Amino acid sequence: EAQVTQNPRYLITVTGKKLTVTCSQNMNHEYMSWYRQDPGLGLRQIYYSMNVEVTDKGDVPEGYKVSRKEKRNFPLILESPSPNQTSLYFCASRKTSGRIGEQYFGPGTRLTVT
Amino acid sequence: RKEVEQDPGPFNVPEGATVAFNCTYSNSASQSFFWYRQDCRKEPKLLMSVYSSGNEDGRFTAQLNRASQYISLLIRDSKLSDSATYLCVVNDPDSWGKFQFGAGTQVVVTP
Numbered sequence: 657e658a659q660v661t662q663n664p665r666y667l668i669t670v671t672g673k674k675l676t677v678t679c680s681q682n683m684n685h686e687y688m689s690w691y692r693q694d695p696g697l698g699l700r701q702i703y704y705s706m707n708v709e710v711t712d713k714g715d716v717p718e719g720y721k722v723s724r725k726e727k728r729n730f731p732l733i734l735e736s737p738s739p740n741q742t743s744l745y746f747c748a749s750r751k752t753s754g755r756i757g758e759q760y761f762g763p764g765t766r767l768t769v770t
Numbered sequence: 771r772k773e774v775e776q777d778p779g780p781f782n783v784p785e786g787a788t789v790a791f792n793c794t795y796s797n798s799a800s801q802s803f804f805w806y807r808q809d810c811r812k813e814p815k816l817l818m819s820v821y822s823s824g825n826e827d828g829r830f831t832a833q834l835n836r837a838s839q840y841i842s843l844l845i846r847d848s849k850l851s852d853s854a855t856y857l858c859v860v861n862d863p864d865s866w867g868k869f870q871f872g873a874g875t876q877v878v879v880t881p
Contacts, residue, residue: 687867698774698857698873699814706867714868746813756802756861759869761813 658683660762662747668768669737677732677765679747686752688730689714689759690722692743699746705730706752737769773797774860776872783848783879790844791875793858802861803841805832807854808874814857817843848879 660681669675681688689704691714701714705724719741721733730749734741744766748759773796783789795803803820818825820832820841831844845852855874862868 689867689869691871693811696778696873699871701869704867712865712867715870744811752866756866757819758804758816759814761815763813764811 658760660747660749660760662745662762662765664765665763666766668770670770671738672736675734675737675767677734677745677747677767679730679732679762680728681730681747681749681760682728683749683751683760684727685749685760686727688724688747688749690720690730690732691746691748692716692741693746693764694743702732702745737767739769741767742769743767772872773870774858774872776856776858776875778873779876779878781875781877783845783852783877785848785850785879785881787848788844788846789848789877790842791856791877792840792842793872793875794838794840795858795860795870796839797860797863798836798839799863800860801863803832803834804859805830805841805843806857806859806871808857809854817856845877848877850879850881853877853879 690702691699703722705711747762750759805817806814807817808814824833829846833842858872
């Protein structure tokens with residue numbers, strides 16, 4: 657089954673404790689992206705990657721890091737989480753060939769930073 | 771000013787009725803537009819891409835108005851299962867990788 661998976665699905669942590677949210681896709685997509693969703697603000701793009709070893713900032717990259725060492729994986733790293741990073745996080749992937757098309761989203765990770 | 775704006779609703783629609791709503795975007799050079807559907811904070815799923823000439827998919831019709839910089843979504847013969855939040859998505863014209871999402875329009879279809 658074609659899918660994007662994220663782990664963990666739920667996480668409660670404390671300020672300053674480094675964490676990683678994993679994202680993996682099995683569709684051989686070149687493009688992957690991370691978004692956060694907050695009430696009233698919609699999804700905001702954190703980082704994206706057009707292919708392996710190629711990453712770029714989205715609109716809200718501060719406080720986050722990413723890496724793209726393999727095509728299928730795109731982990732999101734919070735080196736020193738703060739309460740304002742409490743949010744619902746989505747990973748997405750899509751093909752880069754042809755017309756810009758559908759992004760496939762993972763199920764989301766609910767992060768609470770206390 | 772937000773780059774992509776939507777009326778948050780909710781739009782309360784009787785079953786079988788038609789509902790339509792718009793999304794405005796600020797960058798006139800934008801080329802790619804999409805409507806996604808999101809159920810109760812679950813993952814967004816593509817409903818339809820929006821093409822210049824307008825397009826229809828069953829009961830759903832999307833239109834693009836470049837002069838006024840908005841896209842629209844019309845749902846005919848609304849079903850209870852159409853209750854969801856509809857997200858407008860616009861691709862950044864300067865980067866194929868960047869996307870702006872609207873905050874969503876909530877539609878509630880009632881029996």
